Amino acid sequence: MIKPWLYVLTISLFLVFTCTPTSKPLRAELKRYTVMADGHPIALWGKSSIDATEPILLVHGRTWSALPDFDLQVEGEDLSLMDGLVEKGYAVYAVDLRGYGDTPRDETEWLTPNRAALDLAIILEWIAGQNDWIIAPHLFGWSMGSTHSQLLAQRNPELISSLILFGYWFDNDQTIPPDAEDHALQKMINTKEAAASDFIIPGSISQKAIDTYVQMALEADPIKVDWKNLDQYNELDPAKVNVPTLILQGEHDPIGPTDKQAKLYTRLGTAHKQWVTVPGGDHAAFMETPRAYFIDELVAFLRGVSK
Helix, strand or coil: CHHHHHHHHHHHHHHHHCCCCCCCCCCCCCEEEEEECCCEEEEEEEEECCCCCCEEEEEEECCCCHHHCCCCCCCCEEHHHHHHHHHHHCCCEECCCCCCCCCCCCCCCCCCCHHHHHHHHHHHHHCCCCHHHCCCCEEEEEEHHHHHHHHHHHHHHHHHHHEEEECCCCCCCCCCCCCCCCCCCCCCCHHHHHHHHHCCCCCCCCHHHHHHHHHHHHHCCCCCEEEEHHHHHHHHHHHCCCCEEEEEECCCCCCCCHHHHHHHHHHCCCEEEEEEEEEEEECCCHHHHCHHHHHHHHHHHHHHHCC
């Protein structure tokens, strides 16, 4: 016969273990890698689901580097795109291009679209060799990162399984002129105003999160990277993109308006293409209130590619 005190203890322990709310799983560890690109060290950040079978590379925009953009950590809030994709089962990498974040400028002190695309090719090959993935890496380019990601897709389609373009700024009917003869290094100091400028829709992100982003961004990228030869983007031709492609557009994104997305979508060379507008989203939609919608649409596309 079970003694009364032992019975009470057993029931109490049962209630403790079955009724205590489960805590949220710990976030994946952020790892830093160094990839050598033609003798230059490129900083690459990674987080992964323990059973990931597919990798995705995230490419930042014009001004800010990988971690402020893709791994914003604010206590009590879920804002990191890397964490969101890890929770969906992916291995996620984010690159600091030359002069950004933990990657130094090279000896030229300039960055060009061609150099960015070459570095992406080297990084994608490195990622492909890190595991026995079921498919080649997916490539996600945001803002200016979308255009050198497109260059990569046109030149090296064999390196990626799909292309995701968000905040696409380029007008496919425009021609960018060559640099002026007096085009010189500026090494401009980045500002708080610039760091907060992508958060457009009032109430879409907390002031605490904006303040944290501004702090992270200025610590990671105190000096604006100098670009030249932007006329290399004149090679961009959607008809030469023949990998599955997703276009993500924030409803209120002034940098990626509908007319530019329409030209891109209708001219893509691939029939496997989607164009998704993120309701209530702006240029930083994946860090704001539409984040869950953004991630769900992105993952739905990725899973369609993997079938």
